[in-house]
């Protein structure tokens with residue numbers, strides 16, 4: 207048999223029917239749902255007189271519209287002040303009740319951002335096809351799963367048939383080889399990848415991230431990398447299964463047990479690209495060259511290293527790029543050639559499905575410990591990705607470290623990642639954000655987002671401007687090889 211990539215294997219294992227025109231039907235193992243993209247799908251199902259075809263494949267949670275202050279959350283759904291947000295969350299509750307779908311509602315201790323919740327529950331497993339009406343579903347590919355976002359009409363289709371009409375993508379491999387420096391994290395790796403290949407670099411491809419630097423990442427780090435495949439233009443990001451994957455999955459509520467576990471692990475071990483598999487596109491990065499990254503513009507490819515500068519449109523390679531730089535600098539209120547370390551912050555947001563897992567919070571807390579948020583920063587907030595992440599962080603005392611340093615410690619949700627709930631950026635405000643998108647208005651009308659790692663965000667909160675986290679106090683930062691040990 208011809209050598210296969212990981213994507214080829216996952217595709218083949220789920221293919222129900224391939225048509226001559228290129229379209230294909232694939233079977234879906236896991237369907238995650240949230241309140242934004244599911245209401246019309248359920249409505250369509252109802253109008254067509256259908257019911258969900260395989261109930262236990264579905265798992266729902268409310269995340270985008272939930273408020274994150276303790277006071278608002280104490281009121282349950284009533285704490286949601288925006289009427290449209292409230293309708294969405296209530297509609298999800300009603301649909302899940304009516305159809306008997308498992309939902310982690312607003313104050314369920316397991317509630318959280320859908321892409322944090324799935325893996326945490328063991329609902330995302332290697333070898334699965336995982337879909338959700340959300341573009342960051344690629345996150346789940348970190349487990350050697352085939353995972354991507356779908357539209358609302360496809361949500362309806364998956365509910366009704368457990369299948370998806372789709373087309374096979376091309377294969378792309380992004381290799382990151384060598385060792386990452388202390389203070390350089392998975393977030394810096396993925397931002398560096400996007401800055402190199404651009405936001406269209408992965409268009410039409412399923413990206414497999416590989417190489418020794420990727421293998422050295424924890425599952426949290428791998429999820430951060432796969433999460434932003436979509437910002438690199440690819441709907442799918444994935445990483446081969448190894449011991450790190452298997453160790454993470456053991457003993458989670460939805461993971462198999464006993465003999466089924468042993469059989470599953472044996473199967474999962476096959477979920478790697480064959481050594482001689484061919485990719486349509488291969489890109490290689492040197493890990494040692496990656497420094498902490500900061501986005502300066504209004505697209506996730508407008509990124510540079512912390513020792514760099516805001517670009518000068520006059521030095522752009524062509525007029526189109528020059529025009530996009532000019533427009534971005536105007537919106538961001540930055541000047542050509544300005545040092546990245548001279549950019550001052552008004553707010554700091556540590557959270558989102560990119561960086562709100564326990565390891566992210568540990569990295570931020572390591573920097574914040576014993577320090578104080580700068581007076582010029584009006585709001586620095588830490589928003590755990592799920593109730594379970596929050597609980598674990600509290601057990602480790604991370605909440606106290608943040609609160610003593612002047613950060614707000616919030617309840618789980620998408621929060622200031624996007625302006626769909628009460629947490630918003632004001633016009634003109636600069637925010638160091640651990641999220642994944644920096645489009646105009648993403649965090650609030652006129653808001654200025656700078657994408658960074660959790661450690662860089664914490665360091666910026668304390669300094670009031672961007673600083674090279676490697677110079678803050680290197681002793682505070684966990685070395686890459688210590689991260690696994692810490693997890694245990």
Ligand SMILES: CC(C)[C@H](C(=O)O)[C@@H](O)C(=O)O
Pocket residue numbers: 242243270339340341342355624
């Ligand atoms: C609201 C949802 C459909 C959207 C997405 O698909 O990604 C959101 O999660 C985002 O990050 O922009």
Ligand code: SF4
Pocket residue numbers: 269270319340342558559560619620623624641642
């Ligand atoms: S945290 Fe942000 S990127 Fe992730 S699902 Fe929520 S809104 Fe989308």
